[in-house]
Amino acid sequence: MRINKKSVTAIAAAVGISVASSLATAANTIKIGTFLAVTGPASFLGDPELKTLQMYIDSINADGGIDGRKVELFHYDTGGKAKEAVKFAKRLIKKDRVDVIVGGSTSGSTMSVIPLAEKNHIPFISLAGSVKIIDPVKKWVFKTPHTDRMAAAKIFEDMKKRGISKVALISGNGGFGKSGRGQSLALAPNYGISVVADESYGKKDTDMTTQLTKIRNSNAEAILNFGFGSGPAIVTKNIRQLGIKLPLYQSHGVASKKYIELAGSAAEGVRLPAAALLVASSLSNSDPQKQVLLDYKNRFEAKHGSVSTFGGHAYDGLLMALQAIDRANSTDKKKVRAEIEKTANFIGTGGVFNMSPSNHLGLGLDAFKMLEIKNGNWTIVK
Amino acid sequence: MFDQILQFLITGLTTGAIYALVALGFTIIYNASDVVNFAQGEFVMMGAMSTVFLAAGDNGLPTPLAATLSVVLVICVGIFLQRFAIAPARGASVVTTIIITIGASIFLRGLALVVWGKDIHGMTPFSGETPIHIGQATLLPQNIWVMGGTAVMVLAVHYFFHYTMQGKAILACSYNRDAASLMGINVGLMMMVAYGLSALLGAMAGILVAPISFTSYDAGVMLGLKGFSAAILGGMGNPMGAVVGGLLLGLIESLSAGLISSGYKDAIGFIILLLVLFIRPSGLMGKRSSDRV
Structure with a gap:
């Protein structure tokens, strides 16, 4: 293909416009970062988690987003390796400049990212099981799954x-x-x-x-x-x-x-x-979780087949983060963190969450x- | 106490029989070409996985037919591996060839993941699940299938190498490739037969053990490693050594889990392997090798 001056200018202009427009939307979107074990031995965790995040972010955007702002997902696949998780978490924080991180399929990858989240003051909701993630309490780190x-x-x-x-x-x-x-x-x-x-x-x-x-x-x-x-x-x-x-x-x-x-x-x-x-479906109708659970189950199964509790943890983490941003009316990290910590009576798939400064999981045994x-x-x- | 030990022995022999079959597969290829084929565990996995999928669903084939087809399929994979991955590297050093087999094992595992997914699958036992009682100890009909199947296969391999022209020709290739070729033996064909036979043994091992242990795309890794240890323990290159090594390894694991500690059973197995190699570097029944200077 021969390129003449005119087309070069046209391309340059087009690139300029698209960069400008992407910058414009970037300033307005709520940026959720995630790193998950979508492949590898822990893929049974990461796969439904990613599907859940994408499904709900798409539907929230279709409904107009949060306070008119669209939600954008930045995702990296760790393959279940803690070392990759650190690399991707750095990229999420430094390059993608996300507002909050919801991710970390395994306890190993979560533990290795915690120092980064603490140092860079990024609210981080982990989807991994170990009790060590929240005990002792770390200021910027929360989690949604039940502990062993x-x-x-x-x-x-x-x-x-x-x-x-x-x-x-x-x-x-x-x-x-x-x-x-x-x-x-x-x-x-x-x-x-x-x-x-x-x-x-x-x-x-x-x-x-x-x-x-x-x-x-x-x-x-x-x-x-x-x-x-x-x-x-x-x-x-x-x-x-x-x-x-x-x-x-x-x-x-x-x-x-x-x-x-x-x-x-x-x-x-x-x-x-x-x-x-x-x-x-066999919960009593008075159970506050029943409606949330059935909604999640039906939506997931309509699109992806049999539901698992692991995807549910991602649902809990995502919605908790977005509700905190909604309440804070901003993506200021300090405000968002404080709002996540104030989460009360949040009905998720894992149970009814009540966070506090001393409890960054917020689930009781009845969950x-x-x-x-x-x-x-x-x-x-x- | 006696009943306990009897149970440990039954468990050890069943696991050991599978290790023996995998080890035998290693031995055959090693004998024919001095190469340790690290894709042996993948043959085991593919035998079990393809049987599960051929027999799955309402239109699935009956298990014996599915198993036969799977064995044929895995034999083809073995021959393909030799023809298109190993043979083109003719003249390469043994180490290079071994690395090719490692690559092949990663490829086959990845292929299984893509084709069959990452779920764990069970297989219906061949003749029911009613335990057979011997005193306080119990065994499943499938345990007998595993032990019996291994015995038949070992005898068949022994017969093949000692009483058939083809078997002897493969042995000839292992002693001296060039001389065998000069005697009119088609070395290339013999290599394919050796890989096919190894694949057959691996697939059979996978199919026999799947009803007890389930299977998944990565089920071959551990079995391959244990089979390799068994082959080393018995003496690489000696088919009977592979069988003895496999049974011994199974028994050691089971007895050390039962009598000492289940947390250390793998460690104990490997320590005994190391000790044997210190005292007899060529394994329990291996020929002492001497390098010509």
Whole structure:
């Protein structure tokens, strides 16, 4: 193609105009930054989270945005790597100059970004599980998912109700299983429960009958399994194979239909703490969460297929941030942070949030429902 | 106590049988071409995953047919791997070829992720899930399938290498490629047969174990690593060594998890592997190699 002077001027003018217009809109948009593990081993977290953010930002923009300002999403895929997360968080803060960050699928990537958020004074709502993110409280950091400590507490509460005082622990040796094991060991004495066996397995192990045989020969009254992926389903099947009749508790790590599908009939009677999203339609009509949950579930499933609690965490984080910006009537970071901290009675998919300067999660134990698997489906334990 | 140990042994033998099959696959390719094929674990995964998907849904094939088709498919993948990735690098050093197989394993895993997604899948056991009781210990019909299937496969491989012309020709290639070629053996074809056979063993291992352990696109990584350890433990290059190494590794893991600590079972397995290599660098049943100076 030959380029003459005229077309060069035309192109230059066009570029100039588009740059100017993008600058103009950029000044007005609310910029939400996110870094998620959309690919890689933690993609089961990041994938629904990103879909949720995009879906809701699109629909908010279609409705005219927040106070007439459009919302713009800046997204980077970390592949689940903490090092990438730091790189992308820097880019979000320095180059994209986002107003708030809602992201961080895994606890590892969240923990590595926290110093950046603290130093640059950016409100950061994490979507990862670990209790360490908000304990001790960090000024600029919040999170929406339930913690493993809450899961352990919920389980022990239920065991206590059933009169169980001796429990055998079996956990995966990944981050989730290890952390859950630690919390369980620390919390059990508070409920008068002693841990009489403490076994572990590798996350790709094919058979756990050895560990469970040891548990069978202990005097445990119940088994608690912390882990996710294929491990818990194999544990469940092995327990039935060995003819162990003890009640089995799983963590919120298996709160998906996949677990029931994999473990099959062996999953009958298994109890686990989980967010109310799984049982949205069977909640009583007076439950304040019911409407929010059904809305989210129906919208997600209409577009992307089966809903997961992980996408729900992104919904909670995004809406909490946008409502804070709306209340603050500005994207001034100090004001937004203060408003997020004042979040009260926010009804999300994870529960009803009440933040405070000393609590940057804002969920109570009632945010978890104790579920039991019956006839291949979840039922709420009353 | 006796019942406990019996249960540990059953578990160890089942896991060990799978390690043995994977190790045998490593050994065959190593024998034929001195190459350690790190895509062996991916053969295992593909065998299981394609069976799951061929048998899935209402119009799915019956499991035996799906399994047979999957094995054929994986054999083709093995032959393709040899023909289009390994053969063109003829003359390259063994290390280069090994790196090619690592690349192939990453490629195959990625392909499985794209084609089949990242979910974990289960497979229906071949003959039910009613546990069989031996005293207090139990085993599933599928455990018997795994152990029996491995035994049959090991015997078949033994027969192939010692009593058929093709098998002997592959062995000849491993001893001396040039001499074998001069004797009228089609070395290229023999390499393809070796890769195909390895792929067959891998796919069978995957299909046998999937009803117990489930499968996913990344299920081959750990099994490949364990199979490799087993092959080293038994002595790389000796098929019977691979079988012994696999069973031993499975038993060590299960017994150390049962009697010592489940947290350290993998560590104990690898420590024993290291000890064996210190004392007998060529593995338990490997030939002592001597370099010509």
